[in-house]
Amino acid sequence: MTDGRRIILDGRPIPYEDGDSVAVAMMRAGEHPQHGGTICLAGDCGNCAAAVDGVAYVRTCQTRARPGLVVRRHPAVGEPVLPAVDKMNLAGYVPAPRIRVQREEADLVVIGAGDSGVAAATNAERQGRTVTVLDAHDEMEVVAVYAGPTIIVRTRGGMLHINAREVVVATGAAELHPVCPGSSLIGLVTARAARQLHAAGVHLGVAVAIGAAPSGVPSIPLQGRLLRFEGEGRVMGVVMADEGSDRELTTACDTVILDLGNSPRDLLSRMSGDLPVTVVGPAADAFPLPECPTTGTVCPCSNVSVEDLQGVWDRGFRELELVKRASLVGTGTCQGSVCLPYVRSFIADRTGGIPDPFTARPASRQITLAEAAAGVHIDAFRRTPLHDEHIALGARMDRFGGWWRPWHYGDHVAEYWSVREAVSLGDVSTLGKLIVSGPDAVEFLERLYPTNIADIRVGRSRYALLLNERGHLMDDGMICREAESRFVLTFTSAGASHAEMWVRDWVDTLGLRVHVLDRTMSLAAINVTGPLAGQLLERVGLSEQPRFLQHVRAEVAGVPCHVMRLSFTGEMSFELHHAVERSVELWRSLMAHGHDLGIAPHGLQALQALRLEKGNVIVGMDSELDSTPRRLGMEWAVKMDKPDFIGRSALARTAQLPDDRRLVGLTMPGMAPIEGSPIWFDHEVIGHVASSFTSPVLGHAVMLGWLKRAPFPEQVEVDGRSASVVRPPFYDPEGSRARA
Amino acid sequence: MLALEVIQGVRVVAAPEALDAARWGDQTVVLRFAADDAFAIGATDTDLTDEHAIIVGETAFVGAWLTDDELDAWVLPHIEWPLPDYRPDLAQGFVAGVPAKLWLTEGRTLLLCPAAYAHELSERLR
Numbered sequence: 001m002t003d004g005r006r007i008i009l010d011g012r013p014i015p016y017e018d019g020d021s022v023a024v025a026m027m028r029a030g031e032h033p034q035h036g037g038t039i040c041l042a043g044d045c046g047n048c049a050a051a052v053d054g055v056a057y058v059r060t061c062q063t064r065a066r067p068g069l070v071v072r073r074h075p076a077v078g079e080p081v082l083p084a085v086d087k088m089n090l091a092g093y094v095p096a097p098r099i100r101v102q103r104e105e106a107d108l109v110v111i112g113a114g115d116s117g118v119a120a121a122t123n124a125e126r127q128g129r130t131v132t133v134l135d136a137h138d139e140m141e142v143v144a145v146y147a148g149p150t151i152i153v154r155t156r157g158g159m160l161h162i163n164a165r166e167v168v169v170a171t172g173a174a175e176l177h178p179v180c181p182g183s184s185l186i187g188l189v190t191a192r193a194a195r196q197l198h199a200a201g202v203h204l205g206v207a208v209a210i211g212a213a214p215s216g217v218p219s220i221p222l223q224g225r226l227l228r229f230e231g232e233g234r235v236m237g238v239v240m241a242d243e244g245s246d247r248e249l250t251t252a253c254d255t256v257i258l259d260l261g262n263s264p265r266d267l268l269s270r271m272s273g274d275l276p277v278t279v280v281g282p283a284a285d286a287f288p289l290p291e292c293p294t295t296g297t298v299c300p301c302s303n304v305s306v307e308d309l310q311g312v313w314d315r316g317f318r319e320l321e322l323v324k325r326a327s328l329v330g331t332g333t334c335q336g337s338v339c340l341p342y343v344r345s346f347i348a349d350r351t352g353g354i355p356d357p358f359t360a361r362p363a364s365r366q367i368t369l370a371e372a373a374a375g376v377h378i379d380a381f382r383r384t385p386l387h388d389e390h391i392a393l394g395a396r397m398d399r400f401g402g403w404w405r406p407w408h409y410g411d412h413v414a415e416y417w418s419v420r421e422a423v424s425l426g427d428v429s430t431l432g433k434l435i436v437s438g439p440d441a442v443e444f445l446e447r448l449y450p451t452n453i454a455d456i457r458v459g460r461s462r463y464a465l466l467l468n469e470r471g472h473l474m475d476d477g478m479i480c481r482e483a484e485s486r487f488v489l490t491f492t493s494a495g496a497s498h499a500e501m502w503v504r505d506w507v508d509t510l511g512l513r514v515h516v517l518d519r520t521m522s523l524a525a526i527n528v529t530g531p532l533a534g535q536l537l538e539r540v541g542l543s544e545q546p547r548f549l550q551h552v553r554a555e556v557a558g559v560p561c562h563v564m565r566l567s568f569t570g571e572m573s574f575e576l577h578h579a580v581e582r583s584v585e586l587w588r589s590l591m592a593h594g595h596d597l598g599i600a601p602h603g604l605q606a607l608q609a610l611r612l613e614k615g616n617v618i619v620g621m622d623s624e625l626d627s628t629p630r631r632l633g634m635e636w637a638v639k640m641d642k643p644d645f646i647g648r649s650a651l652a653r654t655a656q657l658p659d660d661r662r663l664v665g666l667t668m669p670g671m672a673p674i675e676g677s678p679i680w681f682d683h684e685v686i687g688h689v690a691s692s693f694t695s696p697v698l699g700h701a702v703m704l705g706w707l708k709r710a711p712f713p714e715q716v717e718v719d720g721r722s723a724s725v726v727r728p729p730f731y732d733p734e735g736s737r738a739r740a
Numbered sequence: 741m742l743a744l745e746v747i748q749g750v751r752v753v754a755a756p757e758a759l760d761a762a763r764w765g766d767q768t769v770v771l772r773f774a775a776d777d778a779f780a781i782g783a784t785d786t787d788l789t790d791e792h793a794i795i796v797g798e799t800a801f802v803g804a805w806l807t808d809d810e811l812d813a814w815v816l817p818h819i820e821w822p823l824p825d826y827r828p829d830l831a832q833g834f835v836a837g838v839p840a841k842l843w844l845t846e847g848r849t850l851l852l853c854p855a856a857y858a859h860e861l862s863e864r865l866r
Binding site: 522 | 746751753754755776777792793794796797798799800816817818819820822834836837838839854855856857858859860861864
C-alpha cells in the first residue's frame with residue numbers, strides 16, 4: 001500500500017509502493033519515464049533517464065522511490081534543464097554539497113551479484129580469497145575501472161574507490177532493443193522488464209510477445225518477423241511479416257513484450273585493458289548478433305538511424321571506431337549498450353567480418369561533476385616564507401614553477417628602474433638548492449655537468465648547463481664549491497624537482513660515494529641587486545663582500561646567510577640563502593636599511609626585462625625540448641675536451657650536422673611584439689619570438705627568437721616591421737656592471 | 741582548521757650504516773625518510789662516523805600530532821594509499837594532494853609536511 005508515500009513527478013505527486021524503483025512507480029501511475037522507447041528496467045539503456053532531485057540523466061530504473069523525491073522528465077526535444085547559477089546574484093546560491101570519498105583496499109572484487117557473480121565469489125572464497133561483491137541493486141553502482149585496478153563505485157553515501165588485487169566482471173547480459181519504425185513509442189518493454197512489472201502488480205493491458213513469451217506474464221505470442229510498431233505516442237499495434245509469404249499481419253495491443261536476444265554487458269571489462277580483470281558468465285558470452293537493421297533508430301540516445309549510418313558509410317568511414325566518431329552512435333547515455341550489437345551487425349553485413357566492440361571509457365554511467373571530482377585535488381602550489389610580505393606590499397601573485405610568486409608590485413617599470421639605478425630585492429627562495437657531499441663528489445659532478453668542476457676553487461662558483469644524454473638542455477644553475485668534497489648546486493625554480501631526481505638517479509646509476517640533500521624548501525633566498533646593492537649590504541653588516549662568482553658564509557643583518565655573488569639581472573647581485581624562519585626578519589631589515597637608497601622589491605615581470613636585456617636564457621621559455629648548447633649559442637659553457645659527461649657523445653655527433661637552428665638576439669625600433677610572434681624572411685616564416693620586451697634603458701624592442709632555416713639572415717621581419725639579428729647581450733655587453 | 745606548527749630538528753644525510761649507529765637523545769624522534777636520510781626532531785646535533793655526512797638544522801617542516809580519531813576524520817579520507825599495519829612506522833605520500841609524511845605510533849600520529857605547503861594542507865583538511 002502506498003500509505004501516502006509519493007514522489008513528485010513533473011510537479012505532481014504520484015504514489016509508489018514498497019520496493020518500487022522510480023521507473024516502476026511512474027509506470028504504475030500510467031506514465032512513461034521519458035517520452036517513449038523500450039524499457040528494460042535493468043540500467044542498460046537511457047530510456048528511463050530523468051532528472052532526479054536536480055541531477056539529470058539519472059536512470060530511474062536504478063533509483064529507489066522514496067518520499068518527496070523530485071523527478072522531472074527530460075524534454076522530448078533537446079537537453080534536460082540543468083541547474084542555473086545567476087552570476088549576478090550569488091547571494092542565494094548554495095553550492096552542491098561536497099561528495100565524500102571512502103577508499104578501501106580489497107583482494108578480489110566481483111562486480112555483479114547475479115548467478116555468475118555469486119558462483120565466482122563462492123569459488124574464490126573456497127580458495128581462501130577475501131571477496132567483495134558489488135551490485136547496483138545494493139546501491140553499489142560501479143561506474144569505472146581504472147589502472148590499479150581501481151574501481152569507482154557510486155553509493156548512497158558518496159563515492160567509494162577500491163584498490164583491488166583482482167577484479168571479476170559478472171555483470172550478465174543485456175536484452176536487445178528493437179530497431180524498426182515505431183521503436184520510440186510508449187508501451188515497449190523487454191521480457192525481463194515485463195516480468196518485473198507483472199510481479200510489481202503493474203497492469204500491462206493487452207500484451208503481445210515477440211520472441212519467447214515470459215512465463216507467468218499474460219501475453220499473446222506473435223510469430224513472424226517484426227516490421228514495425230504502430231500508434232501515436234503509445235503503441236497501438238504491432239506489424240509482423242509472415243515468414244513464408246511476407247504478408248503483413250497487424251495485432252492490436254497496449255504493450256509489446258520483446259525477447260530479441262542478448263548482448264554481453266561488458267562495458268566495464270572493455271575499459272579494463274590489460275588489467276587483472278576477468279569476465280565470467282553471460283558478460284563473457286559471444287551472443288549472436290541481431291540481423292542487420294534496414295530502417296529505424298539504431299541509437300536512441302544520440303538519435304542515430306540506419307540511414308545515418310549508411311550516410312557515414314558512404315562517406316568512407318568503414319571501421320567501427322570511425323563509424324562511431326563520424327555518426328556519434330554509441331556516445332550517448334547508454335554508451336553503446338543498446339546500439340553496439342546493431343552497429344557491429346551493420347558493418348558485418350557490409351564487410352563480411354564481425355568487428356570487435358568499440359573501446360569503452362570511464363564512466364559507464366552518468367556521474368555528476370562533483371562525483372567525478374570527489375577526492376581529486378588540484379596541484380598544490382608552494383608559498384615562500386615571504387608570501388605575506390609580498391601581499392602586504394601590494395604584489396599581484398601568480399603561479400610559476402609550482403610556487404606562488406610576485407608578478408609585480410603595481411608598477412613593473414618602476415621596479416625595473418630600481419634594479420638598474422638603485423637597489424632592489426627579489427624573492428628567489430624558489431630556486432632549486434642541493435647539497436652534494438662525498439669523496440666522489442668531484443668525479444660525480446664532472447660526469448654530470450659539461451663544465452669543468454675540479455678547477456672550481458673553494459669559495460668560487462660557476463654557471464653550468466644541465467644536459468640530458470641527447471645533449472639537450474634540461475636546466476641550468478650555479479655550482480658553488482664549499483669544500484674539497486662538498487658543493488651547493490642551484491637550479492631553476494620550475495626545473496628543481498626534475499633536477500633533483502636527475503641528480504639522485506645518476507648518483508645511483510654511477511654507484512659513486514655521494515650524499516645528496518635537497519634544501520629547496522628548507523632555505524629561503526633573497527636577491528639583493530642593483531648598483532647600490534653593495535652599499536646596502538655594508539649597512540647590514542656585510543663588509544667583506546664576495547667578488548663576482550665568489551660565495552661566502554656570513555651574517556647579514558644578524559641572519560646567517562650563504563652569500564652568492566652572481567648576476568641574472570645584469571647588475572651587481574648578491575643572493576642571500578638563509579633558513580626559512582629568518583626570512584621575514586632579513587627582508588624587513590634590508591627594506592628598512594635601503595629606504596633612503598630607493599629600495600623597492602621587483603617581481604618576475606621586471607625580472608623578465610632585466611635578464612632579457614642581458615640575453616640570459618630562461619630554460620623552458622627560450623629553450624625547446626631539443627635545444628643543444630650550439631643552438632642556444634652557449635657552446636662556451638661546454639668543455640668538449642673533458643673525457644666524458646652526460647650528453648657529450650651526442651654533442652660530438654650532432655656537431656657534425658648542419659647548423660640549421662639557432663636562438664638569436666633581435667632588435668627593432670618601437671614597442672616589442674608579443675612573444676610567439678612569427679619571424680618572417682623572404683615571405684616565409686622561418687622562426688618565432690621566444691621572449692620580447694620593450695627595453696626601458698635602450699628605448700626599443702629586444703627579443704630572443706628562434707631562426708629555423710639556414711643560412712641565417714641578418715635582417716628579418718617581425719610584426720610587420722624590420723628587425724635586426726644581433727648577438728646578445730643587448731645591455732652592458734662587457735658585464736662591467738655585474739662585476740662592479 | 742588544522743593548526744600546523746614548526747617542527748625543528750636536525751636533518752642528516754649519511755651512509756646508512758652510519759645513521760644506523762648514530763646516537764640520539766631520549767626525547768628525539770628520528771624519522772628515517774630514506775636509508776641515507778633522517779630527520780631527528782628535537783635534536784640539535786649528532787655523532788656520526790661518516791665524515792662526508794650532510795648535517796644541517798632543519799626548520800622547514802610543520803606538523804601536528806593527531807589522535808586516532810583525528811587521523812580517521814581529517815586525514816584518512818584524503819589519502820589514496822593504505823596505512824602501514826605496524827606501529828611505529830613512517831608513511832610518506834600525498835595527503836589531500838600535498839606531499840606529506842605520517843609518523844604513526846600507538847594512539848597518536850604526527851602529520852608532517854614542508855612549511856611551503858602548510859597553507860594548502862591546512863585548507864584542504866578543513
